[in-house]
Amino acid sequence: MSFIYSLMRIEDYDEMYALWQSIPGIGLNKADEQENIRAYLFHNREQSFLCKLNGKIIGTIMCGNDSRRAFIYHLAVSPEYRRHGIATKLVRLAINKQKQLNIDKCALFILNENILGKKFWTDMGFSIVHEAGVMVKSISPYGKK
Numbered sequence: 763m764s765f766i767y768s769l770m771r772i773e774d775y776d777e778m779y780a781l782w783q784s785i786p787g788i789g790l791n792k793a794d795e796q797e798n799i800r801a802y803l804f805h806n807r808e809q810s811f812l813c814k815l816n817g818k819i820i821g822t823i824m825c826g827n828d829s830r831r832a833f834i835y836h837l838a839v840s841p842e843y844r845r846h847g848i849a850t851k852l853v854r855l856a857i858n859k860q861k862q863l864n865i866d867k868c869a870l871f872i873l874n875e876n877i878l879g880k881k882f883w884t885d886m887g888f889s890i891v892h893e894a895g896v897m898v899k900s901i902s903p904y905g906k907k
Contacts, residue, residue: 763815765848767855770810770822772800777819778812778836785838787876794836802826809863811855813839813848821848825856825868832860832868853886871896 770778775796782788792798803810806826813821820843824835834856839848860868870888872879880890 763843763846765820765846765851766814767851768812768814769808770803770812770824772796772803774812774819775799778822781819781822781838781840782836784840787873787879788836788838789873799824809856809859811852813852815843821852823849823852823856825860827860827863827865830865830867832856832865834868834870837870849882850886 778799779790779794779796782790782794802824809826809832810824811822812819821839823837825832827833834853837849837852839852857868868888870883872883884890
C-alpha cells in the first residue's frame with residue numbers, strides 16, 4: 763500500500779469530519795465545526811497532517827502550539843488501516859514540525875478509559891501527568907459572541 767502524507771487543508775474538512783465521527787472516543791463539539799477548524803489551521807499553519815490512500819483520507823492529526831507548548835488533537839486512523847504505522851508517522855510529522863518551531867513540549871487529552879490509546883501514547887514517549895488534572899469552564903459558544 764502506498765500511503766501519501768500531506769498537510770491538512772480545510773478543503774478536506776467534510777471527509778476528515780466523517781472519519782472523526784466514525785472513530786469511537788473522539789469527542790466532537792462546536793470547536794470542530796468547519797469555521798473553527800479553518801481558524802485553527804490558519805493560526806497553526808502547516809502543523810496538521812493527513813494520510814491518504816487512493817485519494818481517500820484514512821488518517822489525521824491536528825497539532826498546533828501556543829508558542830510555549832504544542833497540543834495534539836484528533837489523531838485518527840480508519841480501523842481497517844491500523845497496524846500499518848500510520849498513526850506513528852502522523853505523530854512524528856507533527857512532533858518534528860514542533861521541533862522546527864522550537865517548541866519543546868507537547869501535550870494531549872485522552873479519555874481515562876482509553877487503555878489502547880494510553881499504550882500507544884506511552885510507546886510514543888508520552889507520559890501521564892498524575893500531579894495535574896484538567897479543569898474546564900464553558901464561557902460562550904465556541905468562536906461566537
